[in-house]
Each structure stands twice: as C-alpha cells, then as structure tokens.
Amino acid sequence: MALAIETFHYRLANPGYCAIPGAHPGQMVGSGQLFKRHESLLASPDPRRLDLRASLLDPFNHYRVKVFQQHSKIDLFVIADLSASMSIPGESTKLQIAADFLLSSAQSAFESGDNFGFIGCGQGIEKSWLFPKGLRMGRVQELARDLSRVRNGQGGNGLFQVEPYLPLRRSLIFLLSDFHFDLNRLSRLAGLFGRHAVVPLVLWDPAEYAGLPEWGIVKFQDSENMRTRTLLMRPGLKRKIIEAFEQRRGRLRHWFRSKGAEPLFIEGRYEASALTNYFLQRGV
Amino acid sequence: MNDIAFETPWALAGLLLMVLPLLKTGAAPSAYSWLAIVPADGLSVLLALFLRITGMSVVAALSLGLSGVYLKEQKVERIGRGAHIVLLLDRSRSMDDTFAGRAPDGSNESKSATARRLLTEFVEKRKHDRIGVTAFSTSPLFVMPLTENKQAVQAAIAATSSPALAYTNISKGLSLAASFFEQQPLTGSRILLLISDGAAAIDPDSEQALRQLIKQQQIRLYWVFLRTENSPGIFDVPEDSRNDNSDAMPERYLHLFFKSLNVPYQAYEAENPDAVQKAIADIDTLENRPLHYFERIAKQDLSGLCYRWAVILLLLLLALKSCEVRR
Incomplete structure (x- = not known):
C-alpha cells in the first residue's frame, strides 16, 4: 500500500441520465458549462440565463x-471472477492483478x-464479497487485501x-x-451487455503459454477439475500452445465484439495507463 | 508359466503396490488454469503412459526379486546321435591282474585299469549318450543309473578302481544291467556293454528270465572279453567233447547263450589293451543312431534379473525426473 x-x-459513449451531478456528460439539464439548447422562460424560469x-x-x-x-454521476461496478483458475500462484497472480485493479478503479471512481x-x-x-455501490475507500482497501489472499479451489x-x-440504470x-x-x-452473460456498458478485462498469465519451457517434462493440474496432464515440452508443442491461446484470444474478441464490447487483455501486470488508452480509443 | 516358482511367495503381495504409480507419479503437478486449451499431444500421452508402465514395472520387478522367483529345472527335448548304454563291468579279482595273468608291476597295467582308461575316453567321446554303470562280482553292484551327466559317469567308472571282489556272478549282473532300461523311453539304441575277463555258468531259471528281459527291452549286446593269456577264449571249441559243457567252458556257453537270444550281438575277444581299444572304437562307430533325449537345465534364479531390470528402469525414471521442469 506504500x-x-x-x-x-x-x-x-452514451450520456448518462442520473439526476445527481457528476463528472460525465449527461442528458440532464442543469448547471454546467456546455450549452444545450434554448428554452422558454416559462419552461426554465432563470432570468440570469436570459x-x-x-x-x-x-x-x-x-x-x-x-x-x-449538467454532468452527471455514473455507477461503476467491478465484477471479479474468484474461481480456482484465477487464484493460481504465479509471478503475479491474477487475483493480485484484480486487487490492484480494484484499488485503481475505486480511486478513479472516487x-x-x-x-x-x-x-x-x-x-x-x-455476502463477504459484495460491496454495494458507495464511496467508502477503506472498505475497498480491505477487499483488495482479502482478494490478493484468497485461495479458492472451486469453479x-x-x-x-x-x-x-446490478442496478437497473x-x-x-x-x-x-x-x-x-x-x-x-x-x-x-449476454444479458449483461445490452443493459450496461461492459468492459471485459481478460486476465491471462503469460507463464501459461509464452513462459513455458522449450524443453523438458512438465506436469500440470487443472485448477478446477483437478485432472493432471504430463507434457513433454518441446519448441513445437510450445508454439502450438501459444497458437491455441492466440486462437482463444481471437474467439473471445469476436464474441465480445458481437455483443458490442471490446475486451482488454491484461497479461503479466496491471497498468492503469492501458485503461486510459482504452477509454481514449473508444467510449463504452 | 508352470516352470516359474518362488522362494518366498508371500513377498508377491508387493505386486499390489503396482497400483501406486497409477494413483500418483513422483512429479508434483503445478497448477494450470485451464488444461482444455492445451492442444492434444500424442507424444506427451505416450510419455505419461510410459512413466506409469515403467513405475509399475519397477514395483513388479522389485517384488518379484524379493519373492525369489526362479525357473524350475527344465527338460529340453533334443535330438542327437547316440544311444542308451549300460556298462557292465566285471569286478572279479582276476580283473586286477594284467593280461598276462600276473599282478601289475608298473610296466603293465591291470585289465580293470585298461578298461577304466578306455571307457573314460569312450564316455568322453559320446556326447549325447545316456550312460549307466553297473558292476558285478559275487553279486551285482548298482553304481549309476542311466544319466546324461558325464561327470557322474566318469566318477562312477573311476570308483571301480577300488580293489576287486571275489567271484563272477554274471547272470545277476546281466539282469541288473538289463533292468536299467525298464521305464526308459525307447529311443535310439539300447546297448549293454559287458566287459569281463571271464564268465560263469548261468543256471536255467535265470537264463529263462534273462532271455525274456533282454528280448523285452530290445537290448543290443556287446561283450568285450578281456582274455588272459592261455585261458579259454570265447570262440574256442574244445577238442574233447566231454569238456564241452558250461561248467568247463563258461565263456563259450555264455557266447552261445547270447547268440541264441536273437538280438543284435557282437563279441570282441581282446588279449591286450590295443585290442580293447579297437573293440570300443568299433562300438563307437556302430552305435550312432538318431537319439531322442531330454536335456536337463538346472533351476535358474531369476531374482538377479529382476533386480537388474528394476535398477535399469529406476535409472531411466531418475533420468526422466531430472528432465522435469518445476515452476
């Protein structure tokens, strides 16, 4: 935390319509800098704006x-998958990245x-993993600490x-x-995409494909169904595994795009600038 | 499989441990988020299979080794050239004399020594024969049953070097020698090689029994008669017909008896060691028929082999273990 x-x-991308003023372009008319339209004095009785x-x-x-x-407030939700495959120990675990992202997004929201x-x-x-929308950074920090420690063995x-x-808005x-x-x-999950602006963050550990050894015998255990497989690693097989992950990346991207969302792949470590770039390239 | 036996069969319970490599291999797995994404790889499947089978084989080899597995005594059927030979040696006292009828003085060897020496050579030459040894004097001496063990036969022949005994009771010796062939497979030829320096009258009862026995067993007779100088020979016909009876000329009557058996019979009258050698060489060339016989192979301990394989496979597993990449 240092x-x-x-x-x-x-x-x-679409203006929000929350009545409460915030930082995002909204559909509400009110105090703001951006001229929207003219109205009759009867409709908006403010002689100062005559x-x-x-x-x-x-x-x-x-x-x-x-x-x-008037700029309006929006709701920001982070939904994290805590399944076993997310909590595999590694160079930096996916849940560690999730915790980093949680803090970063909460801070950005606040x-x-x-x-x-x-x-x-x-x-x-x-219940323990539910944090209803609000503005309490202390609770978020607790959650982030717990998140980086969780070791789940389930799907x-x-x-x-x-x-x-999730809120209806x-x-x-x-x-x-x-x-x-x-x-x-x-x-x-398709229902989620129509109602809300969803940003899929795909957390992958490069150690599982690019970081595999060129030669040697490795034994892997699937974190969710506990099946084991012994692999005789050689450059050809490593290339095939990397190709399989690339194919998977293509399929996921295709699926998300069909739902109007662009996935962001986070591999290795979390950088906030990647998200800034993401939002600069497109609105959601 | 019937030929395999165990010293300590309870150690075979260790074979149950063969399931261990199926349940757990030595390598600790590292977690992987989603194995379904890893493409199928035939070589890896083979390796996994190989590791399991090797592990199981190591356990099996070790427990078989502990149980002291061995191969029972085996009989291998073979076909060679040779015969079943029973040597019937005369052990009467006269055999210890030289051919000249005197006690051996160093320059001449005794008849029995000659017979021993030549028979030893004979046995040496006959590779596939089964040879039995028997001797007779006052009563028959059972020395060695039919065996393919040449060392034992040599030893049996050498054992006859002990001082000879009294008389010559040839009928009992013959019936003992002929009984050697009882319950033996009828393959190759059956030879009874009688080596004696004298003969004795055969009484009518045992003559009848012998006649039947020799016929039944289909025995071929060879008689090497070691003739002492100036003694009556096999083929001598007495000048005086009054002397022509079995008590006066037992050799001649034994010869006539053998001839009357209607079995292949050959008599050799040897008056010196060279003649004996010639007679034996003659038999050697004559009796070389195809022979169907079983070679015995001694019990073989297989636990050493098991341990050797266990070590080889363990070293292999160790080598593969060193190829393992841990994360």
Missing part, C-alpha cells in the same frame, strides 16, 4: 433562456465522484448469477476474469 494508486480516466439576442430574434417574441447540460461497487463471484455470490458459477445484484461494469471456460457458458 505505492501510490494509479488512476485512469474513463468515460461512457439570451437577449435569441429573444429578439424569436418570431413569437418569447423570452428565450439558455439551458446547459476522484470523479462516481459510485463504486464490487461483486466477487466464487462458486456462488457470497466460478457465481459469475452467471450476478445480474440481479446503465452502469459501467468491469468484468474481470480469465474467461477460461466454454464460450457456450459465456453466452449466459
């Missing part, structure tokens, strides 16, 4: 008042005054039960997982 938490900037020139030019001789677009919520999904959804079915825990959702499951199962 290191300063890196933050990133995020934005939504536009004399527009009033003179009005063919019906009505008073025209300038109204401005800096722009948005609501932040967290849902951790193990085999189901547990991640909770991920598919997450929808009822369009929110920005970061979906953290390694997505190491069948694409058919993934389609159970």
Whole structure:
C-alpha cells in the first residue's frame, strides 16, 4: 500500500441520465458549462440565463433562456471472477492483478465522484464479497487485501448469477476474469451487455503459454477439475500452445465484439495507463 | 508359466503396490488454469503412459526379486546321435591282474585299469549318450543309473578302481544291467556293454528270465572279453567233447547263450589293451543312431534379473525426473 494508486480516466459513449451531478456528460439539464439548447422562460424560469439576442430574434417574441447540460454521476461496478483458475500462484497472480485493479478503479471512481461497487463471484455470490455501490475507500482497501489472499479451489458459477445484484440504470461494469471456460457458458452473460456498458478485462498469465519451457517434462493440474496432464515440452508443442491461446484470444474478441464490447487483455501486470488508452480509443 | 516358482511367495503381495504409480507419479503437478486449451499431444500421452508402465514395472520387478522367483529345472527335448548304454563291468579279482595273468608291476597295467582308461575316453567321446554303470562280482553292484551327466559317469567308472571282489556272478549282473532300461523311453539304441575277463555258468531259471528281459527291452549286446593269456577264449571249441559243457567252458556257453537270444550281438575277444581299444572304437562307430533325449537345465534364479531390470528402469525414471521442469 506504500505505492501510490494509479488512476485512469474513463468515460461512457452514451450520456448518462442520473439526476445527481457528476463528472460525465449527461442528458440532464442543469448547471454546467456546455450549452444545450434554448428554452422558454416559462419552461426554465432563470432570468440570469436570459439570451437577449435569441429573444429578439424569436418570431413569437418569447423570452428565450439558455439551458446547459449538467454532468452527471455514473455507477461503476467491478465484477471479479474468484474461481480456482484465477487464484493460481504465479509471478503475479491474477487475483493480485484484480486487487490492484480494484484499488485503481475505486480511486478513479472516487476522484470523479462516481459510485463504486464490487461483486466477487466464487462458486456462488457470497455476502463477504459484495460491496454495494458507495464511496467508502477503506472498505475497498480491505477487499483488495482479502482478494490478493484468497485461495479458492472451486469453479466460478457465481459469475452467471450476478445480474440481479446490478442496478437497473446503465452502469459501467468491469468484468474481470480469465474467461477460461466454454464460450457456450459465456453466452449466459449476454444479458449483461445490452443493459450496461461492459468492459471485459481478460486476465491471462503469460507463464501459461509464452513462459513455458522449450524443453523438458512438465506436469500440470487443472485448477478446477483437478485432472493432471504430463507434457513433454518441446519448441513445437510450445508454439502450438501459444497458437491455441492466440486462437482463444481471437474467439473471445469476436464474441465480445458481437455483443458490442471490446475486451482488454491484461497479461503479466496491471497498468492503469492501458485503461486510459482504452477509454481514449473508444467510449463504452 | 508352470516352470516359474518362488522362494518366498508371500513377498508377491508387493505386486499390489503396482497400483501406486497409477494413483500418483513422483512429479508434483503445478497448477494450470485451464488444461482444455492445451492442444492434444500424442507424444506427451505416450510419455505419461510410459512413466506409469515403467513405475509399475519397477514395483513388479522389485517384488518379484524379493519373492525369489526362479525357473524350475527344465527338460529340453533334443535330438542327437547316440544311444542308451549300460556298462557292465566285471569286478572279479582276476580283473586286477594284467593280461598276462600276473599282478601289475608298473610296466603293465591291470585289465580293470585298461578298461577304466578306455571307457573314460569312450564316455568322453559320446556326447549325447545316456550312460549307466553297473558292476558285478559275487553279486551285482548298482553304481549309476542311466544319466546324461558325464561327470557322474566318469566318477562312477573311476570308483571301480577300488580293489576287486571275489567271484563272477554274471547272470545277476546281466539282469541288473538289463533292468536299467525298464521305464526308459525307447529311443535310439539300447546297448549293454559287458566287459569281463571271464564268465560263469548261468543256471536255467535265470537264463529263462534273462532271455525274456533282454528280448523285452530290445537290448543290443556287446561283450568285450578281456582274455588272459592261455585261458579259454570265447570262440574256442574244445577238442574233447566231454569238456564241452558250461561248467568247463563258461565263456563259450555264455557266447552261445547270447547268440541264441536273437538280438543284435557282437563279441570282441581282446588279449591286450590295443585290442580293447579297437573293440570300443568299433562300438563307437556302430552305435550312432538318431537319439531322442531330454536335456536337463538346472533351476535358474531369476531374482538377479529382476533386480537388474528394476535398477535399469529406476535409472531411466531418475533420468526422466531430472528432465522435469518445476515452476
């Protein structure tokens, strides 16, 4: 915790419509810098914003008042997959990256005054991994500490039960997982994508493909179904495994794009600038 | 499989441990998030299989080694050239004399010594024969049954060097020698080689029994008669017909008896060691028929082999273990 938490900037492509003022372009009319339209004095009775020139030019001789677009607050949720495959010890575990991201996103949300919520999904959804939207950084830090320590030996079915825990209003959702499951199962998440602005963050550990040895015998145990496989590593097989991961990357990207979301692959370590870049390239 | 036996069969319970390599291999696995993504690899499957089978083989070899597995005595069927030969040696006192009828004085060897020396050579030459040894004097002496063990036969022949005994009771010796062939497979030829320096009358009862026995056993008779100088020979016909009876000329009557048996019979009258050698060489060339026989192979201890394989496979596993990459 000694290191300063890196933050990133995020934005939504569609203006939000939360009544509470915030940092994001919204559909609400109110106090703001950005001119939206003219309204009649009756509709918005604020003589300070009276536009004399527009009033003179009005063919019906009505008073025209300038109204401005009010920036609104949005809800930001982080949904993390806590299945066994996420908690494999490694150079930097995926859950460590998730914890880093949790702090970073919470900090970013608080800096722009948005609501932040967290849902951790193990085999189901547990109370202890629920953080309803709010603005309490202390609780987030506790969660991040717990998150980097969790050692789960179970699957991640909770991920598919997450929808009822999300607000009805369009929110920005970061979906953290390694997505190491069948694409058919993934389609159970499709409902999420229409309602909310989802950013799938794919956490992969490069040690599982690029970091494999060229030669030697390795024995792997699947973290979820506990099956073991002995592999006789050689450059050809390593190349095949890397190709398999590349194919998987292509399929995931294709699937997410079909749902209108662009996945962000985080491999190795978390950098906040990657997210800033992501949001600069496209709005969600 | 019937030929395999164990010293300590309870150690075979160790074979149950063969399941251990199936349950657990020595390598500790490292966790992997999703093995389904790793493409199938035939060589790796083979390696995994090989590791398991090798582990099981090591356990099996060790427990077989502990149980002291061995191969039982085996009989291997072979076909050679030779015969079943029973040597019937005369052990009467006169055999210890020289051919001249005197006690051996160093320059001449006794008849029995000559017979021993030549028979030893004979046995040496006959590779595939089964040879039995018997002797007779006052009563028959059972020395060595039919065996393919040449060392034992040599020893049996050498054992006849002990001082000879009294008389010549040839009928009992013959029936003992002929009984050697009882319950033996009828293969090759059956030879009874009688070496004696004299004969004795055969009484009518035992004559009848012998006649039957020799016929039944299909025995071929060879008689090497070691004739002492100035003694009556086999083929001598007495001048005086009054002397022509079995008590006066037992050799001649034994010869006539053998001839009357209607079995292949050959008599050699040897008056010196060279003649004996010639007679034996003659038999050697005559009796070389195809012979069907079983060679015995002694019990073989296989536990050493098991341990050797266990060590080889363990070293192999150790080598593979050193190829393991830990993360």
